[in-house]
């Protein structure tokens with residue numbers, strides 16, 4: 473047993489001693505069998521939520537309506553979820569109403585793909601009711617049961633399928649793929665927030681070429697915000713060579729460059745995707761910086777405006793354009809910038825105002841910005857006397 477599973481062992485044992493069934497389930501079982509690192513250990517049990525809470529001292533109701541209770545141990549916290557079915561679906565979304573059941577089989581039946589429908593008991597036996605192990609071996613992504621029914625029940629599963637392709641490099645079983653092609657338009661019923669999560673994972677997988685190609689070929693992209701006219705561009709994106717994209721902001725930046733969007737369109741597009749303002753701010757800075765960097769070397773002013781972290785983030789993206797990033801050079805250039813913000817300038821706004829006897833106005837910040845750029849570019853020393861001399865010259869010209 474891997475370490476992560478061992479930590480949860482006492483929880484499963486306690487449930488069993490009390491007469492309930494308990495198993496490891498979901499993505500962690502899949503990832504362990506694939507020798508991949510796991511993030512969260514999910515436990516499924518026949519005990520109802522109230523029964524789980526009675527057994528353990530410290531619990532938190534994280535999703536009691538869905539049967540999930542968080543059990544807190546000294547070492548870690550674990551989500552324990554009651555076996556359940558999701559029989560009544562409305563609007564092609566996951567139902568808000570679930571029914572708790574005592575049968576593991578019923579619980580595994582409602583899961584999306586065979587590789588996600590495996591359970592492992594405390595003795596290490598794998599319960600494999602839908603031939604998930606064979607699909608794991610053959611690297612096949614197959615819906616549990618009738619794929620048409622399953623995607624019709626919950627259209628988000630189509631996006632999940634594509635992101636698993638992108639992360640695992642599995643192929644879609646033909647009937648599963650066909651069903652996605654048939655129901656792609658149902659994605660319009662799913663909330664943008666939930667599609668966003670899956671789309672970002674889709675962009676960030678190690679096998680994004682296969683994932684994005686299926687995204688286009690199944691026509692799912694048509695029912696994602698703002699992508700309707702970008703089938704061709706998405707295929708170009710899919711063909712970029714290079715490692716898995718490390719961060720979300722880099723993924724959006726590459727996408728925007730491949731879709732050739734300008735700043736106004738980026739803002740609009742990412743708002744439609746319900747991206748955070750922070751992310752939109754970063755991407756609208758990174759896109760022009762990458763376009764600049766694809767043509768020119770870094771200069772002090774560009775680096776200064778972008779900041780160290782975003783510049784490194786942009787430089788890394790050269791990989792995807794068959795160029796070698798030079799991160800060390802950015803660190804060095806940045807280290808030797810004369811100043812890092814307007815606050816570091818040896819001349820302050822009030823000093824400019826006092827020195828020149830003009831009425832308050834936009835000329836003050838204008839002057840400071842000119843000085844700032846001159847200093848950053850190394851054309852002017854950052855000392856008060858020199859800055860004042862330069863400012864005098866500048867204002868003489870401006871005011872005449």
Ligand code: ATP
Nearest residue numbers: 498499500514566582583584585588589626628629
């Ligand atoms: P990840 O490694 O990204 O967490 P995961 O497979 O664990 O992948 P989760 O969203 O954490 O994905 O879901 C846990 C499990 O719950 C899945 O493995 C699957 O069995 C089930 N599941 C999740 N979402 C759905 C869904 N929309 N329909 C059916 N089953 C689902």
Ligand code: MG
Nearest residue numbers: 498499500512
């Ligand atoms: Mg998970």
